[in-house]
Amino acid sequence: MKMSVVEIAEKVRKGSLRAVDVANETLKQIEAQNSSIHAFLHVDAKGLLEQAAAVDAKRDRGEALGPLAGVPVALKDALCAKGMPATSGSKILEGYVPLYDATVVAKLRAADALLPGKTNMDEFAMGSSGENSAYGPIKNPWDTARTPGGSSSGSAASVAGRMTYAALGTDTGGSIRQPASLSGIVGVKPTYGRVSRYGAIAFASSLDQIGPFASDVRGAARILRTISGHDPHDATSLNAPVENFEAACEKSPRGLRIGVPEEYFAAGLSKEVRASVEKAIARLESDGCTIKKVHLPHTKYAVATYYVIATAEASSNLARYDGVRYGLRVEPNRDLKAMYGATRDAGFGAEVKRRILLGTFVLSAGYYDAYYLKAQKVRTLIRRDFDNAFNEVDAICSPTAPTTAFRIGEKSDDPLAMYLSDIYTLPASLAGICGISVPCGMGAGNLPIGLQIIAPALREETMFTLAAACETHCPPVSPSGS
Ligand code: GLN
Numbered sequence: 144m145k146m147s148v149v150e151i152a153e154k155v156r157k158g159s160l161r162a163v164d165v166a167n168e169t170l171k172q173i174e175a176q177n178s179s180i181h182a183f184l185h186v187d188a189k190g191l192l193e194q195a196a197a198v199d200a201k202r203d204r205g206e207a208l209g210p211l212a213g214v215p216v217a218l219k220d221a222l223c224a225k226g227m228p229a230t231s232g233s234k235i236l237e238g239y240v241p242l243y244d245a246t247v248v249a250k251l252r253a254a255d256a257l258l259p260g261k262t263n264m265d266e267f268a269m270g271s272s273g274e275n276s277a278y279g280p281i282k283n284p285w286d287t288a289r290t291p292g293g294s295s296s297g298s299a300a301s302v303a304g305r306m307t308y309a310a311l312g313t314d315t316g317g318s319i320r321q322p323a324s325l326s327g328i329v330g331v332k333p334t335y336g337r338v339s340r341y342g343a344i345a346f347a348s349s350l351d352q353i354g355p356f357a358s359d360v361r362g363a364a365r366i367l368r369t370i371s372g373h374d375p376h377d378a379t380s381l382n383a384p385v386e387n388f389e390a391a392c393e394k395s396p397r398g399l400r401i402g403v404p405e406e407y408f409a410a411g412l413s414k415e416v417r418a419s420v421e422k423a424i425a426r427l428e429s430d431g432c433t434i435k436k437v438h439l440p441h442t443k444y445a446v447a448t449y450y451v452i453a454t455a456e457a458s459s460n461l462a463r464y465d466g467v468r469y470g471l472r473v474e475p476n477r478d479l480k481a482m483y484g485a486t487r488d489a490g491f492g493a494e495v496k497r498r499i500l501l502g503t504f505v506l507s508a509g510y511y512d513a514y515y516l517k518a519q520k521v522r523t524l525i526r527r528d529f530d531n532a533f534n535e536v537d538a539i540c541s542p543t544a545p546t547t548a549f550r551i552g553e554k555s556d557d558p559l560a561m562y563l564s565d566i567y568t569l570p571a572s573l574a575g576i577c578g579i580s581v582p583c584g585m586g587a588g589n590l591p592i593g594l595q596i597i598a599p600a601l602r603e604e605t606m607f608t609l610a611a612a613c614e615t616h617c618p619p620v621s622p623s624g625s
Contacts, residue, residue: 147619148214148309148362149389155213155255158202162213162257165308166195169215169259172306180282180304182297184220185228186260191215194257201255209255210369216251217310219298220261221268222353223342224248231344232264232276232294235490236470245342246377247311247353247370254369259307262297266492267461268318268346270294271564274555275494282551283326284622285590289548292322292564295356299326302356305621309357309366313343315350316449317544317568320580323356324543324593327582327620329363329610330356332568334600335575336381338367339374347456348379350449350572358619360581360610364388367603383601391604392611397431399609402536406442407567413546419584419592420542426616427540427609437532437539441524445569446562448525451505451518452573457495458502464490497558526574529599538605539597541567543580547590571597581610583617591620 146154154160170188177183198213218224221231223241225248230236244252251258265275273281273296281296283289284304291300295312299322302310312319314332323330331354338353345351355366368389373382403424408417428434466472466486474485491499505514532539544564554560571578576599583594594613598606 146308147359148211148357148365151214151308152210152212152365155198155202156208160213162195162198163192165213165215166191166257169307173259176284176304176306179287180284180300181279182262182281182301182304182306183217183260184230184263184278184297187227187258191257191259198255198257209253210365211251211254211256213255213257214309215257215259215307216366217259217262217298217301217307218248219295219310219312220264221313221344222248222311223344224258227261229261229344231268232266232278233490233492233495234277234471235464235486239470243342246339246374248342250370262301262310264296265294266495267344267457268294268313268315269457269494269498271317271321271561272296272551272554274551275492277492280551283548285327285548286588288550289590290325290551292325292544292548294318295322298356299323299328299330302326302328302358303621305358305623309355309362311353311370312356313351313353314572315346315453316572317565319354319356320568320578320593320595321544321565323580325548325591327591328356328358329360329579329581330354331363331367331579332572332577333367333371333603334577336379337371337577337601337603339377339380341374341376345460347453348460349456350453358621360607360614361389361392364392364607386604388603388607391607394608395431396427396608396612399432399538399605400536401427401432401434401609402437402532402539403434404437404439404442404532404539404541406439407541411545411563411566412542415586416542416546416592419586420594423583423594423613423617424540427612430612435536437536439528439532439570441521441528442570444521445525445573446566448518448521449569449573450501450562451514452522454498454502455506455515456502458499458506461495461499522573525570529574529576533599537598538609541595541597543567543593543595547586547592567595576600577603577606579606579610581613582619583613
């Protein structure tokens with residue numbers, strides 16, 4: 144599987160490659176690898192082959208094909224696709240089959256993409272390693288004793304292992320960028336509102352965004368363009384023009400001003416990640432960018448702020464899982480309250496319960512002002528840090544994660560250590576701006592390292608120009624060398 148997203152689509156469009164052959168190769172790779180990696184929770188072989196045959200037939204009839212013709216795009220299990228189960232990694236949604244497509248899924252279908260299935264994830268996207276999945280952990284194809292990151296773990300692992308060519312994930316505080324970094328692929332968190340959240344199973348609605356994973360920058364750019372745009376079904380989706388992100392990849396980065404935040408190169412950052420990221424920034428300087436130190440002084444409050452706001456929103460979003468409307472129902476013959484309690488007790492895992500408790504606490508009378516309201520104020524200060532920095536620079540470069548992929552089990556008993564693995568991705572989420580993780584080198588044990596490029600709201604083009612420049616120095620690699 145050596146082709147990129149753009150190559151597949153162009154070949155299928157020209158007729159030099161059949162979508163059915165791409166689909167069969169995808170199924171072969173999933174068959175060969177999924178039992179050890181556990182990236183997919185559901186594989187829709189029949190649907191995939193039917194979609195591929197339909198794309199080929201459309202071409203044979205002489206009809207124009209869409210920009211993702213024949214490209215398999217796996218879906219994080221937090222996204223609804225009509226007829227395929229959606230669990231969001233939780234037992235409480237076991238058996239739930241959505242009756243409709245998320246807007247992103249409808250857009251992928253309209254672009255002639257193929258949908259191989261649903262990918263494993265931390266329960267309700269709460270986690271950074273995949274270990275919180277109710278269906279068992281996901282392994283990193285670079286080293287199966289290690290995590291691929293999370294919470295979009297299966298989406299990242301399936302692309303890293305080249306089981307599929309691309310995938311969608313969701314990013315609330317880092318869940319696309321951090322697994323992209325740990326898995327050696329490209330992952331994009333778009334500006335809040337760029338992509339419709341309609342049909343995404345909610346975690347924290349003021350932070351959640353859907354975005355693409357691909358093995359290369361141009362593939363991610365093409366998918367992002369396809370799924371972006373205003374949607375009347377999502378009141379927070381922005382009515383802004385969708386630029387040609389692929390064209391931005393062809394632009395020279397010369398003259399762009401890059402900010403390097405001192406606060407992101409502090410204690411906790413591993414030496415090898417620091418060295419690799421500094422080298423990537425130096426290469427951008429030799430490409431003609433100017434490098435400038437910037438300050439994001441409220442960074443130190445990002446983890447605390449995020450875990451107040453995200454848990455508050457989660458406690459409210461997850462109130463709907465009561466055994467009445469979806470999935471699991473436990474002890475149906477007891478009174479209503481007892482049935483709610485038994486269902487939620489059996490259906491939610493430990494991390495989800497921890498967050499519901501924390502979120503309910505920070506919203507409760509007497510604590511609301513001290514925690515929730517204060518966190519909202521600090522969120523504004525974090526956003527202003529970026530506004531100030533972007534008065535002087537076009538983009539910010541940093542590590543995506545403080546370390547390379549850690550071992551499964553290494554942090555699972557220590558929630559705080561786990562929460563710190565998102566320290567560099569949380570601030571951009573709180574600010575609602577866009578970020579990408581792009582591979583920038585390898586660390587000890589042949590484990591990938593990612594560079595994070597953050598740009599102002601709706602400036603994805605700048606982010607893609609810089610990411611493409613980074614990629615010319617550090618082309619895509621996979622564990623099998625293809
Ligand atoms: N790891 C972070 C958390 O556990 C972010 C998750 C995400 O972005 N969905 O909340």
